[in-house]
Amino acid sequence: xxxxxxxxxxxxxxxxxVEARTSLLTxxxxxAGLTGTKRGCEEGECGGCAVLLDGRLVDSCLILxxxxxxxxxxxxxxxxxxxxxxxxxxxxxxxxxSQCGFCIPGMLLATTALLDREPxxxxxxxxxxxxGNLCRCTGYTRIVKAIQLAAKLKHDGQN
Amino acid sequence: MAAHTYNQVGKxxxxxxxxxxxxxxxIFAEDLQPAGKMLHGLVLRSxxxxxxxRSIDTxxxxxLPGVRAIVTAQDLxxxxxxxxxxxxxxxxxxxxxxxxxxxxxxxADTREVAQEALGLIDVDYEQLxxxxxxxxxxxxxxxxxxxxxxxxxxxxMAAPAGGNICSLNELSRxxxxxxxxxxxxxxxxxxxxxxxxxxxxxPHACLGIHNPDGSFTVHSSTQAPFQLxxxxxxxxxxxxxxxxxxxxxxxxxxxxxxxxxxxVAALALARKSGYPVRIVMTRRExxxxxxxxxxxxxxxxxxxxxxxxLIARTLDILLDGGAYAHGGVLVSWALPNFAxxxxxxxxxxxxxxCVYTNKPPxxxxxxxxxxxxxxxxxxxxxxxAAEMGWDAxxxxxxxxxxDGHVSTSGATMDCVMAPETLDAALALSGYKxxxxxxxxxxxxxxxxxxxxxxxxxxxxxxxxxxDGSATLLTGVVDLTGVHTALAQIVAEVLDxxxxxxTVKTLDTESAPHATIAAGSQVLKSMGDAxxxxxEHVREQLFALAVEPLDAPPSRMELHQGDVRVKGAPGRSxxxxxxxxxxxxxxxPVVGQGATGNYKRMPSFGTHVADVEVDPDTGQVxxxxxxxSQDVGIAVNPVAVEGQIHGAIVQGIGMTLSEEMIFHDDRxxxxxxLDYKIPSVLxxxxxxxxxxxxxxxxxxxxxxxxxxxxxxPVPAAIANAIFHAVGVRVTSLPITxxxxxxxxxxxx
Ligand code: FES
Ligand code: FES
Numbered sequence: 001x002x003x004x005x006x007x008x009x010x011x012x013x014x015x016x017x018v019e020a021r022t023s024l025l026t027x028x029x030x031x032a033g034l035t036g037t038k039r040g041c042e043e044g045e046c047g048g049c050a051v052l053l054d055g056r057l058v059d060s061c062l063i064l065x066x067x068x069x070x071x072x073x074x075x076x077x078x079x080x081x082x083x084x085x086x087x088x089x090x091x092x093x094x095x096x097x098s099q100c101g102f103c104i105p106g107m108l109l110a111t112t113a114l115l116d117r118e119p120x121x122x123x124x125x126x127x128x129x130x131x132g133n134l135c136r137c138t139g140y141t142r143i144v145k146a147i148q149l150a151a152k153l154k155h156d157g158q159n
Numbered sequence: 160m161a162a163h164t165y166n167q168v169g170k171x172x173x174x175x176x177x178x179x180x181x182x183x184x185x186i187f188a189e190d191l192q193p194a195g196k197m198l199h200g201l202v203l204r205s206x207x208x209x210x211x212x213r214s215i216d217t218x219x220x221x222x223l224p225g226v227r228a229i230v231t232a233q234d235l236x237x238x239x240x241x242x243x244x245x246x247x248x249x250x251x252x253x254x255x256x257x258x259x260x261x262x263x264x265x266x267a268d269t270r271e272v273a274q275e276a277l278g279l280i281d282v283d284y285e286q287l288x289x290x291x292x293x294x295x296x297x298x299x300x301x302x303x304x305x306x307x308x309x310x311x312x313x314x315x316m317a318a319p320a321g322g323n324i325c326s327l328n329e330l331s332r333x334x335x336x337x338x339x340x341x342x343x344x345x346x347x348x349x350x351x352x353x354x355x356x357x358x359x360x361x362p363h364a365c366l367g368i369h370n371p372d373g374s375f376t377v378h379s380s381t382q383a384p385f386q387l388x389x390x391x392x393x394x395x396x397x398x399x400x401x402x403x404x405x406x407x408x409x410x411x412x413x414x415x416x417x418x419x420x421x422x423v424a425a426l427a428l429a430r431k432s433g434y435p436v437r438i439v440m441t442r443r444e445x446x447x448x449x450x451x452x453x454x455x456x457x458x459x460x461x462x463x464x465x466x467x468x469l470i471a472r473t474l475d476i477l478l479d480g481g482a483y484a485h486g487g488v489l490v491s492w493a494l495p496n497f498a499x500x501x502x503x504x505x506x507x508x509x510x511x512x513c514v515y516t517n518k519p520p521x522x523x524x525x526x527x528x529x530x531x532x533x534x535x536x537x538x539x540x541x542x543x544a545a546e547m548g549w550d551a552x553x554x555x556x557x558x559x560x561x562d563g564h565v566s567t568s569g570a571t572m573d574c575v576m577a578p579e580t581l582d583a584a585l586a587l588s589g590y591k592x593x594x595x596x597x598x599x600x601x602x603x604x605x606x607x608x609x610x611x612x613x614x615x616x617x618x619x620x621x622x623x624x625x626d627g628s629a630t631l632l633t634g635v636v637d638l639t640g641v642h643t644a645l646a647q648i649v650a651e652v653l654d655x656x657x658x659x660x661t662v663k664t665l666d667t668e669s670a671p672h673a674t675i676a677a678g679s680q681v682l683k684s685m686g687d688a689x690x691x692x693x694e695h696v697r698e699q700l701f702a703l704a705v706e707p708l709d710a711p712p713s714r715m716e717l718h719q720g721d722v723r724v725k726g727a728p729g730r731s732x733x734x735x736x737x738x739x740x741x742x743x744x745x746x747p748v749v750g751q752g753a754t755g756n757y758k759r760m761p762s763f764g765t766h767v768a769d770v771e772v773d774p775d776t777g778q779v780x781x782x783x784x785x786x787s788q789d790v791g792i793a794v795n796p797v798a799v800e801g802q803i804h805g806a807i808v809q810g811i812g813m814t815l816s817e818e819m820i821f822h823d824d825r826x827x828x829x830x831x832l833d834y835k836i837p838s839v840l841x842x843x844x845x846x847x848x849x850x851x852x853x854x855x856x857x858x859x860x861x862x863x864x865x866x867x868x869x870x871p872v873p874a875a876i877a878n879a880i881f882h883a884v885g886v887r888v889t890s891l892p893i894t895x896x897x898x899x900x901x902x903x904x905x906x
Binding site: 029033034035036037038039040041042043045046048075076077079080081082083085089092093094096098099100101102103104105108127128130131132133134135136137138139140141142143144 | 171173174176177178179180181182183184185186187189190192357358359360361362408409410411413439441442638639640797798800801803804805806807808809830831832836838839840842844845
């Protein structure tokens with residue numbers, strides 16, 4: 001049986017009928033057609049599918065779509081488009097933090113969640129914040145640098 | 160450091176694909192959504208490591224509403240295919256040889272229906288005894304995985320040697336036995352390494368389409384569009400132009416996306432159902448069916464003289480090739496060429512045997528064979544120095560191969576940078592041989608690595624647009640940021656800005672032949688092709704400028720959109736003018752360039768690792784890491800450094816935690832919870848230094864860089880552990896359990 005679902009997806013209302021067992025990841029990718037959120041494992045182990053649910057970082061593969069009923073979901077597409085990258089995205093670009101790019105949407109959302117709650121994180125907090133996001137390409141070194149730069153860019157942008 | 164005088168080459172230019180990837184708009188294979196109806200495909204895979212298929216009954220599955228097509232081997236021509244040895248089928252006929260071997264495939268309206276249909280296919284298996292260990296495979300009584308091996312076509316490199324040995328390769332020089340007899344000391348040891356998965360974040364995915372004209376289109380997340388196209392066409396028994404392979408963005412490959420996976424199944428389903436069919440592997444399937452790094456068993460014997468010279472060595476290497484001859488054969492073939500290590504050893508014999516087992520077919524993974532062999536070589540160097548009372552750095556220095564060294568295979572090695580990278584890493588880390596144990600349970604280790612990078616053929620086309628901007632057309636995919644480097648090369652030659660150059664990856668029907676994106680070869684192979692194509696463009700522009708400038712081409716140069724006479728800035732003509740002239744006379748300016756297979760280039764790097772060991776738990780914490788790498792010239796230093804970081808962290812994984820574990824003949828850790836790749840918390844601060852000395856024949860002096868920096872990692876860490884706690888674990892990964900046991904045994 002399908003159930004009506006409506007939620008705020010990157011500022012727009014997204015509505016559709018979904019099966020009770022449909023994951024939020026599948027809803028975002030297949031029903032809403034936003035493929036920036038990545039399916040790396042569907043077991044909550046890689047962080048590729050990370051999104052913000054009411055501002056909180058979650059693995060969308062572990063959440064049922066219906067659990068997001070009436071809530072606000074932010075995906076990578078909600079951060080900034082290719083022509084207007086957000087400070088976090090720009091910091092990743094400038095730092096050479098993206099290689100294959102598959103883990104990057106999740107990394108960007110983990111970073112966004114971190115900087116929203118802790119604008120000036122030290123390196124330990126940064127590492128902690130992305131410890132649930134696997135990256136097989138970069139060795140994380142430049143991602144950590146990018147997050148430090150993102151904090152600075154966001155900070156500068158506000159002054 | 161060499162001084163660059165270039166505008167683009169050598170600059171830390173951001174990747175040209177940043178905007179699309181950072182905005183989540185890059186289209187990976189699973190993101191493809193063809194217009195109109197698309198079906199979801201799933202593959203039925205063998206649950207047994209070795210079995211005969213007595214019968215397959217698909218009737219119940221076909222009756223399920225929403226199922227559009229089911230295919231088995233009956234839907235395909237009777238063809239054996241392979242990259243090295245034609246030993247496998249796109250779908251099994253009568254035998255399955257590993258858990259995950261493809262048996263049948265289903266296409267349905269939804270993934271859920273396809274999943275349900277898989278459960279309704281009845282396969283009657285007769286289980287056969289499985290061979291799960293490379294040594295068991297060598298036994299006379301071992302079941303033969305491929306009893307008809309002698310009849311298989313050798314496609315390339317394979318040297319089948321009977322029994323379960325799908326390749327036997329050996330090279331030698333001098334007389335090692337005699338030299339051992341004369342040596343002052345002889346050391347023997349055995350090192351083993353686990354089977355490890357590339358664990359790219361994007362699982363394999365493809366989309367198959369049967370075109371109205373009967374030809375096929377397949378989109379795939381592959382490193383090897385042209386090779387894969389050939390295998391798919393062969394499996395379908397059609398000519399190669401009838402399969403158009405469209406490479407997608409690729410979410411990491413590291414050698415694991417070269418082999419054929421489910422592409423033929425998707426195309427057969429598309430043909431039978433009349434709809435495009437997409438097959439996306441789950442993470443579990445990818446662990447079961449990927450093509451991991453082979454586990455090695457390495458018996459190493461070394462003879463030294465009292466003046467700290469290596470005089471003789473034998474290496475007897477057994478590789479677990481898995482069920483089919485994938486890259487394991489390539490590794491076996493290549494081993495005798497690089498397993499001499501960075502050293503000059505007068506008496507040497509290297510024997511490699513790749514054997515079939517009932518495990519996933521092993522293949523290439525970043526410097527295939529490199530870190531395994533280096534683990535043995537560099538562990539031995541440290542051990543021998545310790546036992547002989549020698550300074551381990553001096554011992555290495557004493558034996559490093561000189562420039563112009565002639566390798567076991569008879570090739571002359573140019574640009575040997577072994578001593579330079581050793582010195583650079585010592586300086587960067589402040590390494591002192593008498594300070595390798597700064598405190599109890601803390602240790603510092605070093606390893607020198609060597610690798611031979613790349614060489615296969617490529618062609619490229621550069622077209623000049625009517626405003627003088629340029630487009631590079633290539634059939635190679637971008638794994639490492641190499642497209643940015645290619646753009647830099649084109650921009651450099653034509654003196655263009657980066658945004659005046661586009662790099663376009665085309666499908667196999669549109670692009671000229673391209674090498675595979677593997678073997679650290681794209682920058683050299685496609686880089687050379689692109690360089691020549693761009694020079695061809697420049698040549699045409701200069702020819703067009705002879706008349707207006709009244710000067711010979713040899714005196715011309717390109718400068719920001721003009722061709723001008725060198726040393727006479729006033730005498731110039733805009734490229735756009737020349738293009739106008741071209742249109743009226745010779746036609747549009749299009750350059751082409753190509754490079755053939757080329758001699759592999761040696762590459763060196765030295766790594767230093769700091770560890771702290773908890774002797775009670777055996778837990779190893781990396782506290783610092785330093786790496787030098789010989790790069791020729793870094794066309795893009797940020798990209799190069801990124802490759803080094805990534806390689807080191809993959810090396811850390813295979814050294815300390817990663818291993819595919821088989822229990823009861825089945826893979827027991829087919830997920831990221833049980834197969835632990837490093838997270839950010841496992842990564843120490845890493846410092847790198849690039850050793851630049853232009854390579855004789857790389858484009859702008861560049862050498863390939865993707866693979867070499869993984870080579871010294873296991874040995875550097877193992878040596879650090881040895882200095883920290885005085886024990887040596889000779890099998891990778893060095894898990895806390897193994898290390899704890901070794902520490903207890905010593906106490
Ligand atoms: S796909 Fe959700 S954590 Fe991996
Ligand atoms: S950039 Fe490839 S997985 Fe992170």
